[in-house]
Amino acid sequence: MTRIDAKFTELRSAGKKAFVAYVMAGDPDFDTSLELVRGLPDAGVDVIELGLPFTDPMADGNAIQLAGQRALEGGMTLDRTLDLARQFRAGDDSTPIVMMGYYNPIYSRGVERFLEQAKEAGIDGLIIVDLPPEEDDELCIPAQAAGLNFIRLATPTTDKKRLPKVLENTSGFVYYVSITGITGAAEAQAADVGPEVARIKSQTDLPVIVGFGIKTPQSSEAIAGVADGCVVGSAIVSELASGKPVSDVLAFVKSLSDGAHRA
Numbered sequence: 001m002t003r004i005d006a007k008f009t010e011l012r013s014a015g016k017k018a019f020v021a022y023v024m025a026g027d028p029d030f031d032t033s034l035e036l037v038r039g040l041p042d043a044g045v046d047v048i049e050l051g052l053p054f055t056d057p058m059a060d061g062n063a064i065q066l067a068g069q070r071a072l073e074g075g076m077t078l079d080r081t082l083d084l085a086r087q088f089r090a091g092d093d094s095t096p097i098v099m100m101g102y103y104n105p106i107y108s109r110g111v112e113r114f115l116e117q118a119k120e121a122g123i124d125g126l127i128i129v130d131l132p133p134e135e136d137d138e139l140c141i142p143a144q145a146a147g148l149n150f151i152r153l154a155t156p157t158t159d160k161k162r163l164p165k166v167l168e169n170t171s172g173f174v175y176y177v178s179i180t181g182i183t184g185a186a187e188a189q190a191a192d193v194g195p196e197v198a199r200i201k202s203q204t205d206l207p208v209i210v211g212f213g214i215k216t217p218q219s220s221e222a223i224a225g226v227a228d229g230c231v232v233g234s235a236i237v238s239e240l241a242s243g244k245p246v247s248d249v250l251a252f253v254k255s256l257s258d259g260a261h262r263a
Helices: 003-014 028-039 062-073 078-089 103-109 111-121 138-147 163-167 190-201 216-225 234-241 246-262
Strands: 018-024 047-051 097-101 125-128 172-177 208-211 230-231
Touching: 003 018, 018 028, 018 062, 018 208, 018 216, 018 246, 028 078, 028 246, 047 062, 047 078, 062 234, 078 097, 078 103, 078 111, 097 246, 103 111, 111 138, 125 138, 163 190, 190 208, 190 216, 216 230, 216 246, 230 234, 230 246, 234 246
Parallel strands: 018 047, 018 230, 047 097, 097 125, 172 208, 208 230
Antiparallel strands: none
């Protein structure tokens, strides 16, 4: 059982929904990023999604693209991202970390070497947005053999023919993308999301967590109310980009997590 599996078992037993926070590793610099990540559990974050900076983040909107650029300009690399996770893990052995990003840096490193390093650094799962299920032998299957969850995205365009393929080797949880398009582009609507979550849950026992377009405590509560939890990324990244101190960003995160946990 991974830390992700254990966390969802714990939440299910407590009758609670999950709050997942996305932050870009190294944004705006290593030390600030580490301070933010270290503060997330006390702000009510159940699972941390740690963005791996990449030069061509095709699924991301303006906020996360700019965060990645700031991180790369500050010297963030795959090695430093793993080191950030390692330093966080030295003080927290229970909060799950999911690395989210694109395949190119992993491919360049070599899958076997990357998985060994990720496991050693305390990474619990991967979301690699540009690897479809047809490429599962490339990373998904080796990752799960190494003890990491491989979390797949389902979207409004994932029809009943495609869904079983998406779910086939997914583990940890299913990430439902609430809107068509890029991150941060529109606001998620619970009335639209609810039936889609129910459709996915009819095909899997995995938790279904909804992301994209959740920006306020109210929307966090509404979306978590029709799913097993929610993910917020762009709104958190934007708070940090506005120049607010980490303590203020964490207070904002706490308001979002409180919303999800009220659901």
